[in-house]
Amino acid sequence: MPFGLQPHTILAVGVVTLIIIILLVIWALRFPEDD
Amino acid sequence: MADIITLGIIALYCIMLIGIGAWASRKILNTEDYIVAGRSLGFWVFTILMVASICSGMTLLGVSGLGFATGWPTIWEQIFLPAAAAFCITVFGMKLHTVGRDNGYLTLQDYFAHRFESVRYLRGLSAIAGIVVSVIYLVGQYTAISIVLVWLFGIPHWQALIIAGIIITAYTVIGGLYAVSWTTLIQGLILIFGVIAIAPILIAKAGGLTYINTVLAGIDPNFVEPYFPSPVYAGYAFATPEFLFSFGILLMVGLACAPHVINNVLAARETKYFKWAPLVAFLIYLVVMFLVKFVGFAVRVLVEEGHVVLPDVVNRGDFAFIVGVEYAAPNVLIWAFFAVIVLAAVMSTTDRLMLTIGTMFSWDIFKNILHRDAPDKQVLLVSRISVFLAAVVSLLLAINPPEMLAWLIWMGIGVMLSTFAVPIIAGLYWRGATTKGALAAMATGLIGSGVFGYYYQYIDTLPVHFSLYSLTLALIVMIAVSLVTAKNSQKALDETMTGWYIFRRR
Numbered sequence: 068m069p070f071g072l073q074p075h076t077i078l079a080v081g082v083v084t085l086i087i088i089i090l091l092v093i094w095a096l097r098f099p100e101d102d
Numbered sequence: 103m104a105d106i107i108t109l110g111i112i113a114l115y116c117i118m119l120i121g122i123g124a125w126a127s128r129k130i131l132n133t134e135d136y137i138v139a140g141r142s143l144g145f146w147v148f149t150i151l152m153v154a155s156i157c158s159g160m161t162l163l164g165v166s167g168l169g170f171a172t173g174w175p176t177i178w179e180q181i182f183l184p185a186a187a188a189f190c191i192t193v194f195g196m197k198l199h200t201v202g203r204d205n206g207y208l209t210l211q212d213y214f215a216h217r218f219e220s221v222r223y224l225r226g227l228s229a230i231a232g233i234v235v236s237v238i239y240l241v242g243q244y245t246a247i248s249i250v251l252v253w254l255f256g257i258p259h260w261q262a263l264i265i266a267g268i269i270i271t272a273y274t275v276i277g278g279l280y281a282v283s284w285t286t287l288i289q290g291l292i293l294i295f296g297v298i299a300i301a302p303i304l305i306a307k308a309g310g311l312t313y314i315n316t317v318l319a320g321i322d323p324n325f326v327e328p329y330f331p332s333p334v335y336a337g338y339a340f341a342t343p344e345f346l347f348s349f350g351i352l353l354m355v356g357l358a359c360a361p362h363v364i365n366n367v368l369a370a371r372e373t374k375y376f377k378w379a380p381l382v383a384f385l386i387y388l389v390v391m392f393l394v395k396f397v398g399f400a401v402r403v404l405v406e407e408g409h410v411v412l413p414d415v416v417n418r419g420d421f422a423f424i425v426g427v428e429y430a431a432p433n434v435l436i437w438a439f440f441a442v443i444v445l446a447a448v449m450s451t452t453d454r455l456m457l458t459i460g461t462m463f464s465w466d467i468f469k470n471i472l473h474r475d476a477p478d479k480q481v482l483l484v485s486r487i488s489v490f491l492a493a494v495v496s497l498l499l500a501i502n503p504p505e506m507l508a509w510l511i512w513m514g515i516g517v518m519l520s521t522f523a524v525p526i527i528a529g530l531y532w533r534g535a536t537t538k539g540a541l542a543a544m545a546t547g548l549i550g551s552g553v554f555g556y557y558y559q560y561i562d563t564l565p566v567h568f569s570l571y572s573l574t575l576a577l578i579v580m581i582a583v584s585l586v587t588a589k590n591s592q593k594a595l596d597e598t599m600t601g602w603y604i605f606r607r608r
Contacts (some may be wrong), residue, residue, distance in 0.1 A: 069317065070311050070312050070315055070442065071175065071311070071312040071313065071314070071316040071318075071326065072315050072326050073124050073326050073327055073328075076174055076326060076327060076328045079328040080177055080178075080181070080328065082544030083178075083181055083328070084181055084388070087181070087185055087188070087384065088381070088384070088385070091188055091192075091286075091381040091384055092381060094192055094377075094381075095377050095378050095381055098374075098377040098605075099387060099605050099606075
């Protein structure tokens, strides 16, 4: 077991964190520039 | 227990905080300076203020305590809390900052009064609700400070409360949000670098992460799972998938609309900060939160193997962080430094809460409802007096602390969620949301959370956190009442950027 954890524990925590990070990067990239 | 070096360093630290308050007081010329720091917060001060306002005393003591007691199934809290900062900045903050600057808002209640064209009722109800939930939350914070001071100095609980109350009240009363934001920046940085420095040492001393997880799995195999399959087999196994769902909404949305958090967005200097602030706040907070949680895991291993002993009290898990750091700190100087970190974490939320209560009373109730022609100097004076009174009232309430501190804090967030989430979200994004709908939803949320909270605590357990029920009820009431009552004027809706969009339309 990696890090002594169940693989699906790492997968679940990793995927949710990654989704939030990706959403926040998309937010920043789509942020309108100053007028 | 404290020695003279620890005492000296903590005294020095407190003098520095009061010094910042005195320095900040020279910048305060009017109420706007006091309440929103003249809308002058730069990127880093704003971002760290968002993180540190959410990062309360329980974040440090409670997160490691929860990790100690429950293992990995509650790791989701460490994702939901950072997500609350990002959620607040993106979903609420961007729009509120833009319309707040256009219209000179000082508080969230200014927004409610403008958007729902209700100068008295909605402003009054939301200010009163805001004060009630902030006081509940504040009692929890003072109790957490007292845990730290009692542990450090071995002084009685009431003495610890008075010392903490005097120091925090002093710099908040004189320096307003300038003092709160600058002391928070320093406290936040101390917290972030302190945790990053000490947690790896402690994890290594407990045998490394892989070993820690193996020991945890030996205590209960579910400790290394992402959730508990059922709450019935142990008292600590409450984090079932359905509970985690409500817990996610509670922490992410509830903290995002907490008055002491959401009001920060009005104080940022420029709108462009909202571009990267959500990601930066999320990442910084995520790293700190995971490390604090791992400290809880590590201390569990150290306790199981007999290296350290936690005090024999009901909330022994809450002592995991302090005991762990004391064990890992190689010398007394570092231990003293970490005593300051724990204090910093608790104080940075407490000062922001006290200022928020003072503001809601002086600006929303005194200036905008009771005394509309009050001169600015008088409002400023009332602000300072009400910050002082907020401290006195919550200190009196904190003299008899509840057994379960985490329960009190979560209850406070639950009430915030039920009361404010629906009016804010519907107000910002639905043009059909009406004044009466918002009033009804706010009242339903406030009363509903009291009823469900009481049931949850004293009558019977519920499969999810009680706030999910009162939130759903508030949402239904908002939609139903809005559909049958008069709409707000197009002018108000346009001026407050109401509709299904975030960025200003060209």
